[in-house]
Amino acid sequence: MTMFASVADFEAALSSLPKADAASIAEAAARQASLTKPAGSLGRLEDLALFFAGWQRTARPALARGRVAIFAGNHGVAARGVSAFPPEVTAQMVANFRRGGAAINALAAAAGLELEIVALELERPTADFTQGPAMTPEECLRALQAGARAAAGNIDLLVVGEMGIANSTAAAALSGASYGGSAGDWTGRGTGVDDTTLQRKIAVVSEGIARHAGHATSAFELLRRLGGREIAAIAGAVLAARQRRIPVMLDGFIACSALAPLARHAPDITAHCLAGHVSAEPGHRRLLGALGLSPLLDLGMRLGEGSGAAVAVNLVRSALAAHEGMATFEEAMVATAS
Numbered sequence: 001m002t003m004f005a006s007v008a009d010f011e012a013a014l015s016s017l018p019k020a021d022a023a024s025i026a027e028a029a030a031r032q033a034s035l036t037k038p039a040g041s042l043g044r045l046e047d048l049a050l051f052f053a054g055w056q057r058t059a060r061p062a063l064a065r066g067r068v069a070i071f072a073g074n075h076g077v078a079a080r081g082v083s084a085f086p087p088e089v090t091a092q093m094v095a096n097f098r099r100g101g102a103a104i105n106a107l108a109a110a111a112g113l114e115l116e117i118v119a120l121e122l123e124r125p126t127a128d129f130t131q132g133p134a135m136t137p138e139e140c141l142r143a144l145q146a147g148a149r150a151a152a153g154n155i156d157l158l159v160v161g162e163m164g165i166a167n168s169t170a171a172a173a174l175s176g177a178s179y180g181g182s183a184g185d186w187t188g189r190g191t192g193v194d195d196t197t198l199q200r201k202i203a204v205v206s207e208g209i210a211r212h213a214g215h216a217t218s219a220f221e222l223l224r225r226l227g228g229r230e231i232a233a234i235a236g237a238v239l240a241a242r243q244r245r246i247p248v249m250l251d252g253f254i255a256c257s258a259l260a261p262l263a264r265h266a267p268d269i270t271a272h273c274l275a276g277h278v279s280a281e282p283g284h285r286r287l288l289g290a291l292g293l294s295p296l297l298d299l300g301m302r303l304g305e306g307s308g309a310a311v312a313v314n315l316v317r318s319a320l321a322a323h324e325g326m327a328t329f330e331e332a333m334v335a336t337a338s
């Protein structure tokens with residue numbers, strides 16, 4: 001069955017979000033309380049173990065199979081000169097991902113993750129959103145469906161990444177249209193644009209938000225008007241993963257921007273999501289705040305591709321290893337707190 005065959009399908013999925021299993025969380029918390037350490041001493045590693053317990057519905061969660069899905073799309077707004085790089089780089093980087101030469105290839109391997117590369121109609125950039133909607137409803141649905149397909153299969157964790165020259169412009173517009181604030185609040189240097197280009201980029205983001213204000217009332221309309229194919233695919237992947245209770249590790253500003261329109265209407269969409277890191281793109285910290293997510297890492301990364309999220313998966317592995325492998329006070333014959 002195709003997920004997101006229609007807009008109504010997408011909206012139905014967004015309005016019926018499965019919850020984590022409270023009984024498994026309680027059971028996992030009881031196990032943590034019995035392990036040979038002062039209560040709470042593993043800090044957020046303990047939270048991570050409970051998070052996985054709730055979504056896997058077991059007190060002893062495991063990460064046997066994790067996948068990075070990296071979505072690539074091209075953007076009409078690139079023609080406005082908002083990136084430091086030309087749009088051909090999107091397809092060139094997809095070829096690099098396939099050959100194994102990109103940062104995400106190395107980082108996914110280091111974190112023990114499989115990598116799926118999904119190139120979305122690269123030869124047909126979206127429309128420039130300052131002129132009209134970036135995508136037709138059909139184009140946006142196709143991207144959502146591609147995202148859902150990448151979340152299929154027997155996986156324990158989905159890491160979402162993106163590649164698309166000029167997509168930090170789309171991410172800023174989508175975030176601003178979803179949460180308000182000025183274009184300058186959401187717009188950063190992306191691949192490293194100079195001061196003149198940054199000013200132009202802010203103007204373009206502002207134009208885009210103004211162009212669609214009043215029309216972009218639903219999550220779907222926001223996504224299709226201001227997003228891009230790879231961004232819509234991430235939204236589809238995250239929503240499809242939720243229906244199957246698969247946890248998601250989010251990456252940087254662009255990956256997280258896919259959730260802005262969804263969370264605006266259904267704030268609980270982030271409940272199965274972890275924020276792998278906070279990127280150096282200034283809008284990301286603001287967006288994580290709006291999404292109610294606290295990043296696991298703050299490494300000054302600003303690459304995308306799922307790179308920061310892949311690094312954070314190593315923390316999940318540590319969290320689950322401690323939760324699974326430690327002895328209890330009773331097993332180890334260690335005295336408990338008095």
Ligand SMILES: Cc1cc2ncn([C@H]3O[C@H](COP(=O)(O)O)[C@@H](O)[C@H]3O)c2cc1C
Nearest residue numbers: 083085162163164165166167168190191304
């Ligand atoms: C070689 C290269 C590899 C990348 N990998 C991710 N991005 C990142 O940069 C782009 C967003 O920045 P902007 O909006 O300024 O174009 C996206 O493709 C993002 O994934 C890359 C960018 C480049 C140049």
Ligand SMILES: O=C(O)c1cccnc1
Nearest residue numbers: 190252253279302303304
């Ligand atoms: O936050 C990110 O993921 C990011 C920032 C700049 C460029 N590409 C990605």
